[in-house]
Amino acid sequence: MRDYYTITELTREFGISTRTLRFYEDEGLIHPLRRGRTRLFRPADRLLVKQILRGKRLGFSIAEIREIIQMYKAPPGEVGQLRAIINKAGEKREELRQKRKDIEDTLAELEQVEEACLGRLAELRVTS
Amino acid sequence: MRDYYTITELTREFGISTRTLRFYEDEGLIHPLRRGRTRLFRPADRLLVKQILRGKRLGFSIAEIREIIQMYKAPPGEVGQLRAIINKAGEKREELRQKRKDIEDTLAELEQVEEACLGRLAELRVTS
DNA sequence: CGACGCTCTTACGTAAAAGTCAAATAACGC
DNA sequence: GCGTTATTTGACTTTTACGTAAGAGCGTCG
Numbered sequence: 001m002r003d004y005y006t007i008t009e010l011t012r013e014f015g016i017s018t019r020t021l022r023f024y025e026d027e028g029l030i031h032p033l034r035r036g037r038t039r040l041f042r043p044a045d046r047l048l049v050k051q052i053l054r055g056k057r058l059g060f061s062i063a064e065i066r067e068i069i070q071m072y073k074a075p076p077g078e079v080g081q082l083r084a085i086i087n088k089a090g091e092k093r094e095e096l097r098q099k100r101k102d103i104e105d106t107l108a109e110l111e112q113v114e115e116a117c118l119g120r121l122a123e124l125r126v127t128s
Numbered sequence: 129m130r131d132y133y134t135i136t137e138l139t140r141e142f143g144i145s146t147r148t149l150r151f152y153e154d155e156g157l158i159h160p161l162r163r164g165r166t167r168l169f170r171p172a173d174r175l176l177v178k179q180i181l182r183g184k185r186l187g188f189s190i191a192e193i194r195e196i197i198q199m200y201k202a203p204p205g206e207v208g209q210l211r212a213i214i215n216k217a218g219e220k221r222e223e224l225r226q227k228r229k230d231i232e233d234t235l236a237e238l239e240q241v242e243e244a245c246l247g248r249l250a251e252l253r254v255t256s
Numbered sequence: 257c258g259a260c261g262c263t264c265t266t267a268c269g270t271a272a273a274a275g276t277c278a279a280a281t282a283a284c285g286c
Numbered sequence: 287g288c289g290t291t292a293t294t295t296g297a298c299t300t301t302t303a304c305g306t307a308a309g310a311g312c313g314t315c316g
Binding site: 058 | 183228231241
C-alpha cells in the first residue's frame with residue numbers, strides 16, 4: 001500500500017481529470033495533504049475518490065454523495081445526532097433498494113430484447 | 129385502462145412538470161398524439177414516461193435513455209442491425225450489473241454505519 | 257359574457273459538474 | 287543547473303436538464 005499518490009496517478013487510475021479531483025476538494029469531499037502547494041493523496045483519499053465515483057455511477061449528486069460520505073466518518077456524537085444518522089442511512093438504503101429494483105426491471109427488459117433479436121435472427125437463417 | 133391522458137394528469141401522477149414532458153418530446157423520447165395542438169398521451173406513452181423516469185433514477189442521461197428506448201422498439205431489421213442491438217443490449221446489461229454491485233457495496237457500508245451508531249447508542253445508555 | 261383553468265409555443269435563465277485555457281511554480285531526469 | 291514535465295490557482299466556457307415567464311388560444315362553469 002503506497003503512502004501517497006500524485007494527482008495524475010489518480011486521474012489515470014480512475015479515468016478522470018485533475019480538474020475533477022480539485023473540484024471534489026473544493027466541494028469538501030476530499031482533503032488531500034499538501035507538500036508546499038502540491039497535493040498528496042493518501043490511501044484514505046483514494047478510497048474516498050472510489051466511493052465518490054461509485055456514487056456518481058448510481059446517479060447521486062455531489063450533495064448526496066457528501067451526505068453519504070459524512071455518515072461514514074461521523075464521529076461518536078450525541079444521542080440526537082446518532083439517531084439522525086440512523087434515519088438518514090435508512091432513507092438512503094430505501095432509495096438504493098428502489099434503484100436495485102429499477103435495475104432488475106431494466107435487466108429483465110433488456111434480456112427480452114436480446115431474446116427477441118436472437119429469435120428473429122434464427123427466423124432469418126431458416127427463411128433465407 | 130384509459131384511452132388517453134392529458135399532460136397534467138401525467139405530471140400529477142409522476143410528480144414532474146409539463147415542461148419536462150415537452151422536453152422529453154423535443155428529445156424524441158415520446159411522441160404523444162395531437163388533437164389540434166393539444167397533446168394526447170396514450171397508455172404506451174405513459175409507459176415510456178415510466179421507463180424514462182426509471183432511467184433517470186439510475187443516473188442515465190437523456191441520450192442513454194434514448195438508446196435504451198430505441199432498443200425496445202427496434203423493428204425486426206436486418207442481420208447486422210440485429211447483431212448491433214444484441215451487442216448494445218449486452219453492454220447496457222453489463223453496466224447495470226456494475227451499478228447493482230455498486231448498490232450492494234453501498235448498502236453494506238450503510239448497514240455498517242447503522243450498526244456502529246446503534247452500538248454507540250447502547251454504550252451511551254450503559255455509561256450514563 | 258367573463259373569469260378561470262388548461263394548454264400551446266417561443267425564448268431566455270439557471271444550477272450542477274465539470275472542460276478549457278492562461279500564467280505561474282515546482283519537481284524530476286540527466 | 288537546466289530543460290522538460292507536472293502541478294497550481296483563477297477565470298471563463300460548456301453541456302445537460304430542465305425552470306420560468308410571456309403571450310395567446312380553447313373549453314366551461316356560473
